[in-house]
Amino acid sequence: MTETAPKEPAIEVENLVKRFGDFTAVDHVSFQVERGTIIGFLGPNGAGKSTIIRMLCGLLSPSEGHAIVSGIDVAKDPETVREHIGYMSQKFSLYGDLTVMENLRFFGGIYRVPKTILPERIRFAVTMAGLEGREDFLVSTLAGGWKQRLALGCAILHRPPILFLDEPTSGVDPESRRRFWDLIHSLSEDGVTIVVSTHYMDEAEYCNTIALINRGRLLALESPTTLKKRDLGGHLLSVECPDIGKAISLLEGQPGILDAAAFGNAVHLLVDPAKISCRDLEGRLTTAGIPVARIGSIEPSIDDIFVRMVGENSPQGGAG
Amino acid sequence: MRWGRIRAIAVKETIQIRRDTRSLIIALFMPFMQMILLGYGVSLDIKHLPVCVYDREGSQNSQALLKHFQASEYFSIVAVLKNYREAKAALDSDRCRIVITIPHDFSQKLSDSGGSTVQVLADASDDNTANIAIGYAQSVVNGFAGNLAVAAQGFGGSPAMQNQGVDLEERVWYNEDLDSRNYIIPGVVALIMALVGALLTSLTISREWERGTMELLISTPVQPSEVMLGKLLPYFAIGMLDAVFCLVFSVFWFHVPFRGSLFALFLTTSLFLVVVLGVGFLISAAIKSQVGASQIAVLVTLLPTSLLSGYAFPIDQMPTLVQGVTYVVFARYYVTILKSLFLKGSGLEDLARPVLAMGIYALVVAFLAGRAFKKRLD
Numbered sequence: 001m002t003e004t005a006p007k008e009p010a011i012e013v014e015n016l017v018k019r020f021g022d023f024t025a026v027d028h029v030s031f032q033v034e035r036g037t038i039i040g041f042l043g044p045n046g047a048g049k050s051t052i053i054r055m056l057c058g059l060l061s062p063s064e065g066h067a068i069v070s071g072i073d074v075a076k077d078p079e080t081v082r083e084h085i086g087y088m089s090q091k092f093s094l095y096g097d098l099t100v101m102e103n104l105r106f107f108g109g110i111y112r113v114p115k116t117i118l119p120e121r122i123r124f125a126v127t128m129a130g131l132e133g134r135e136d137f138l139v140s141t142l143a144g145g146w147k148q149r150l151a152l153g154c155a156i157l158h159r160p161p162i163l164f165l166d167e168p169t170s171g172v173d174p175e176s177r178r179r180f181w182d183l184i185h186s187l188s189e190d191g192v193t194i195v196v197s198t199h200y201m202d203e204a205e206y207c208n209t210i211a212l213i214n215r216g217r218l219l220a221l222e223s224p225t226t227l228k229k230r231d232l233g234g235h236l237l238s239v240e241c242p243d244i245g246k247a248i249s250l251l252e253g254q255p256g257i258l259d260a261a262a263f264g265n266a267v268h269l270l271v272d273p274a275k276i277s278c279r280d281l282e283g284r285l286t287t288a289g290i291p292v293a294r295i296g297s298i299e300p301s302i303d304d305i306f307v308r309m310v311g312e313n314s315p316q317g318g319a320g
Numbered sequence: 321m322r323w324g325r326i327r328a329i330a331v332k333e334t335i336q337i338r339r340d341t342r343s344l345i346i347a348l349f350m351p352f353m354q355m356i357l358l359g360y361g362v363s364l365d366i367k368h369l370p371v372c373v374y375d376r377e378g379s380q381n382s383q384a385l386l387k388h389f390q391a392s393e394y395f396s397i398v399a400v401l402k403n404y405r406e407a408k409a410a411l412d413s414d415r416c417r418i419v420i421t422i423p424h425d426f427s428q429k430l431s432d433s434g435g436s437t438v439q440v441l442a443d444a445s446d447d448n449t450a451n452i453a454i455g456y457a458q459s460v461v462n463g464f465a466g467n468l469a470v471a472a473q474g475f476g477g478s479p480a481m482q483n484q485g486v487d488l489e490e491r492v493w494y495n496e497d498l499d500s501r502n503y504i505i506p507g508v509v510a511l512i513m514a515l516v517g518a519l520l521t522s523l524t525i526s527r528e529w530e531r532g533t534m535e536l537l538i539s540t541p542v543q544p545s546e547v548m549l550g551k552l553l554p555y556f557a558i559g560m561l562d563a564v565f566c567l568v569f570s571v572f573w574f575h576v577p578f579r580g581s582l583f584a585l586f587l588t589t590s591l592f593l594v595v596v597l598g599v600g601f602l603i604s605a606a607i608k609s610q611v612g613a614s615q616i617a618v619l620v621t622l623l624p625t626s627l628l629s630g631y632a633f634p635i636d637q638m639p640t641l642v643q644g645v646t647y648v649v650f651a652r653y654y655v656t657i658l659k660s661l662f663l664k665g666s667g668l669e670d671l672a673r674p675v676l677a678m679g680i681y682a683l684v685v686a687f688l689a690g691r692a693f694k695k696r697l698d
Contacts, residue, residue: 020698057539059697078695079541087539091532097339098332109328110540 008071010035010162010193011056017064018051018216025051027216028065033195033209035161038188040207041197042306048216049197050090053166056195057087070162083111086155090166092147094154096140100131103139103154111158118157125153128183145176152183156192163187165196169203181206201303212306219309224302232300232308234258234270237278239285240294241267247290251281261307266294268304321549325542329550333524337554346519351512351562355569358508359501366452367393372416374401376424385438388464389420394456411443418442418453505576506658507631509566510651513589514596514621517559521600522610522617524551525693529608538695545690552597552689559593570662579665587668588661591678592654596621598685599650605692625651653678 011033018026026048033039041049054060056067058078067074070084094103104125108118126132129149131142139147148168155163165184169177181203188194188208196207204210204224212219212227220227241247247267248260256275261268269281282292300308337343371389375382389395398416401407407419421439423429429436440457444450528534537547567585570576600617607613625631628642629651635643646652653674660666668675 054697058695059535059539061696061698079543082539082541085539087536089532089535089539091535093532093534093536095332095336095533096531097336102332102335106328106332107540109331110325110537110542112322112324 008035009033010037010070011195012068013052013056013065014067015065016052016055016062016067018048018055018060019063025216026055026062029213029216029218030065031211031218031221033193035193036188036191037208038184038194038196038206039209039211040204041195041211041213042201042204042302043197043199043213045199047213049213050166051216052213053087053164053195053197057085057164058082083158084160084162086158086160086163088148088151088155088163088165088168090170092151094139094147094151097138099136099138100126100142100150101135103150104157107154108157113158121157121159125150125157129153130179144172145179148172148176148180149183152180156187161191162193163195165194167197167199169198169200177203201301201306204302210302212309214306214310219306227302227305228300230300230305232270232304235273236298236300236304237269237271237281238263238294238296238298239267239269239281239292240265241285241290241292243290246288247285250285250288250290254284256280259308259311261304263303268298268307270304270308321543321546325546326550326553329542329547330553333551334554336527337520337558343520343523346516347558347562350516350519351565352569354512354515355508355566355573358511359505359570359574366449366456368396369394369418369449369453369456370398370416371395372399372401372407372410372419373397374404374407374419374421377422377426379427381427381430382422385422385426385461385464386420388460389457392456392460394453394460407441411441414443416443417446417449418457420457501574502576502663503659504632505570505574506662507629507655509563509570510592510629510654510658511622511625511631512566513559513563513592513654514625514651515618516562517555517593517596518600518603518617518621519614520555520558521552521597522604522607522613524555525601525604526608526610526613530610535697538697544693544695548601548686548689548692552594552601555597556590556593559597560589563589563593576662578662580661581667584657584666584668584671585661588654588657588671588675588678591675591682592650594682595650595678595685598682598689601689602685602692605689621651624649625655628652629655631655647677650678650681653681 009032011031013032014030016026016029017024029048029052031039041052043049051060055062056069056074058074058081061075069081072081072084074081095106098106101122104122105118108122113121126135129146129152131137131146131150134142134146139150142150152165152168155165169180172180177200184194184196185206196203198204204227208223209221210224210227211221220230239247244262244265244267248262251257251267251269252260254276256272257269258272259270271281278295278297282295285292337347373386373389375386386397390397399410401410401419404421407421410416410419419441421441423437423439426436426438438457438461440454442450442453525534528537567578571578599620603616603620604613607616627633628635628638628646628649630646631651635646635652638646656674657671657678660671664670
């Protein structure tokens with residue numbers, strides 16, 4: 001593993017901007033990532049997460065600002081940066097017409113892993129991905145979870161100190177997702193800095209730091225625990241009822257109700273407890289012909305925080 | 321540049337070619353198909369050309385001459401005419417391509433002065449065929465009697481065709497049988513290699529874009545020149561294999577004589593392959609879809625090579641402007657070289673100019689291909 005100066009952060013980003021024509025995909029984003037930590041980019045699709053990661057890997061050139069990865073300015077010397085990083089792109093991008101072994105050997109060659117250690121590294125990757133006995137399978141025939149773990153295996157063959165994983169868990173079953181996060185954690189324990197993007201809010205809990213991103217802007221950068229302690233400015237209630245859409249339109253904008261959003265089969269309401277109580281709400285919904293199955297206060301999740309912050313930050317006031 | 325990375329890419333590419341039916345068909349089946357199609361299909365030779373005869377004398381001598389025409393594999397007598405009006409009608413109605421007219425004093429002149437003239441009326445709306453037919457008629461007449469002359473007259477063609485009195489002694493070099501196949505096959509080899517080479521490599525970069533593997537590849541420290549070399553090496557091997565196949569097929573199947581040196585052939589073929597593969601690679605890097613790239617590849621190789629390389633249509637007969645354009649067509653140099661190697665047995669020193677031109681071409685294309693694709697998504 002390549003060593004960077006002890007106290008230098010793994011990644012430093014300053015006022016990073018990326019424009020595609022008139023569209024600003026990344027809007028003055030600044031942050032730092034300490035070595036050996038996991039930073040999670042959270043946000044809806046199209047928020048700009050992938051664009052930031054691609055700029056950090058030197059795949060896109062920034063319109064403005066700087067990105068220093070492993071102590072090197074990506075815009076100035078992308079090739080050296082590429083030797084220090086591993087990358088998993090959003091779309092699965094190993095060679096489907098090559099076998100597991102052929103893919104691993106290819107990336108071993110591309111990253112110039114010395115011949116003496118390559119077999120051992122490949123064995124490690126195969127074991128990590130749980131692909132023992134499937135070494136000669138064509139990658140296109142593998143299920144999603146295996147493909148994704150193999151892609152991770154290929155990305156770490158050269159033991160990069162920094163890993164960029166762009167939505168590695170999208171489209172993968174929950175069991176594989178959990179297994180994948182275990183792998184990420186063990187890598188992090190070995191000192192690897194990991195930048196991972198996801199649109200699954202529940203995965204935020206696995207990260208040391210969360211960067212909430214929406215419409216190209218960084219809304220928050222803190223640990224999941226701190227983030228969840230954020231003052232929402234009200235009391236959070238969860239209401240389980242049928243016809244959620246009708247319930248939201250009935251309650252939204254009513255006095256005492258600061259925000260209403262759908263979460264699965266429930267409505268999460270941010271209320272001012274001085275102005276409205278659970279009983280009031282239940283009464284109002286029942287009168288409108290919506291039977292309430294359950295109502296009660298809950299601890300805000302990252303999702304709630306995110307929805308609230310997006311609401312505060314966007315001119316339209318909705319979650320993007 | 322690192323050999324390890326070049327090798328990794330070459331190995332990967334080889335495996336992919338082996339598992340890709342489309343590439344295999346282009347690499348192995350297409351040269352064979354084209355050799356057969358173009359070798360047999362394109363022939364500038366004229367055989368069994370429909371001929372009408374107008375024998376004004378009707379003597380033993382004139383009949384003997386007509387038998388010579390009948391016996392020749394170049395001509396088939398389709399009708400015997402009675403006057404000039406019928407001759408004109410026969411040409412106008414496409415019943416025949418030429419009319420052979422034997423004068424009423426044919427035998428007399430032959431015995432008096434030892435020489436006579438036979439008139440050939442040719443439909444020169446296809447002046448190439450007309451020219452060749454007149455040439456053949458001359459050789460038939462020569463075969464009959466050493467000093468008979470053909471007075472040829474062309475209709476509808478270029479003025480140069482009018483009243484062509486032909487009486488020449490010919491000695492043909494390099495392609496003694498005047499078999500146009502000998503002349504065309506070396507060009508066919510060039511055509512096949514240009515097409516196959518450019519088609520194969522035109523897919524190689526666009527395939528990575530299409531399948532989404534490019535994003536990962538460019539996130540690695542691999543250099544564009546390493547990608548180019550690694551990707552072109554296996555195709556170079558395939559191209560060489562195809563070249564050997566075409567050569568063997570030409571010599572042993574079509575019996576085209578090969579008189580040059582194999583070393584010169586190897587060297588010039590290598591240069592040509594570098595150009596062709598490089599051009600395909602450049603197209604592939606510029607156009608990110610496989611279908612689009614392969615279509616452009618066919619367009620930039622097949623069209624100029626078949627029309628402007630001189631493979632079938634002699635460059636010195638083209639208009640000056642078009643002749644100028646042919647210098648850009650890289651296949652023209654290779655066609656020149658191949659024809660010389662096959663038929664004339666020229667050595668490298670005779671071919672210095674086309675070889676040098678191709679060398680420069682190869683350098684430029686390789687240089688451009690080495691920096692063709694940027695390791696960026698924007």
